[in-house]
Amino acid sequence: MPTQTFFNLPEAKRQALLDAAIDEFADNSYNHASISRIVARLGIAKGSIYQYFQDKQDLYLYLLDLVIQEKLALLHGVQSPDPQMNIFAFLRRLLRSSADFNFTRPRLAQVAYRAIYDDLPFHDETIARMRAASATYITQLVEQGISQGNIAPEVDPELAVFVISTLSADFGKFIFARLGVDPRTLDGENPLRQHLPEIEQLFDQLVTILEQGLGNRQAGATPGRESQGATDDTR
Amino acid sequence: MPTQTFFNLPEAKRQALLDAAIDEFADNSYNHASISRIVARLGIAKGSIYQYFQDKQDLYLYLLDLVIQEKLALLHGVQSPDPQMNIFAFLRRLLRSSADFNFTRPRLAQVAYRAIYDDLPFHDETIARMRAASATYITQLVEQGISQGNIAPEVDPELAVFVISTLSADFGKFIFARLGVDPRTLDGENPLRQHLPEIEQLFDQLVTILEQGLGNRQAGATPGRESQGATDDTR
């Protein structure tokens, strides 16, 4: 937990510190990220950081909390208007929101990405929770999909969760690579609004692939490819 | 490149050194892996390592070459008996071989895994090649699948490559997690032969999902789920 001193800081300075820290932890693994560099970039004394945070881990975990809070707020904003809605349509919305996060907060998203794949000296402490949170979220979705008949009953549920979460997690990276955009270039305002149609199309295709691959063909609840991209009322 | 001295070493010592190095680079990221620890574990002097390798990077890249060679040898061993074979049947064989590598050489596989996801100080030098090699391999497969009509023509080829390679790359991890096995526990002989039937079944399911998701339904070249797992003559 940050100290009271940190919260007493003038807004601008506190934000500058967070931005610098996010940049550092986005560009470097936890072990390689350097407090010395952060304070050098900010032009403040090393000791100051230790007025605000107990240690490096304290600072890092605070940043990670920011990420989790922002992401959860985002996901909870994606409400299914109809609880009976085909889960693939719902998934399409989730993926779109998730990708929005990558576009609007690419540096924060990078910190989150590292949190999952870096080997932190305290990996089990909070990180596993991130994966778990995301996994349970999708697990619920899959269970709902099975009980509603959207997902083929012969598909192993854990395998379905694996397929969906793995593809969801890496899809953002794929989009960046596909568009030839470097995530470290853009922050906030970005030049990829022009690509939105292409991105939308890729989204629809991915969800269609998932729907085809995992969906229940017998139930008739899952339209085939012939209605591709036209099943989501948000279009 | 290792020095001549390294190759002059007695077989046992050379292998012990490689094993220790593989363990170190499997357990730690490149930056965190420590030459000092390697020599301590081996009970040799630090200077000795520098008789064999120019520096840490030289040692690491040599290990990586070992991984790539072993993996490529493995993949080239998977020959399609029939070049017209449904690419999903072929893919099933590739995945199975790939997973075998994870089981028989888990430490080496872990080094390879880290090579892809770690942020190395020389990331572009050789690492991108690993991804690229794997990607072009799958790209060829996808192109073949499209031209043979196994893959639906309306699917974006790059997206298909993304889906296949992402799932392939992480499937090994999923298997370990699913079975509750810690990759760092086993080496060589392992206690998961007993799970082989379950693993086989998951393989078949994954390939079926891919086939359903990406396959061409019009051409009739891609049997549906009703023939699940029975299309591969290796069964």
Added chain:
DNA sequence: CGGTCATATGACTGTGCGGTCACATGACCG
């Protein structure tokens, strides 16, 4: 003004690292 107190400072400590090098060892040879 002097006094106080939250805040800021940066020289300093201890630690571990990659890499070096002057020297030791010992197998082999004439």
Added chain:
DNA sequence: CGGTCATGTGACCGCACAGTCATATGACCG
């Protein structure tokens, strides 16, 4: 034997790091 040469050694160097602490600052107050 002495000499040679490939190989082995570990104290040592420079460096970067996280974290400490005695000291400095300056806003505010009576």
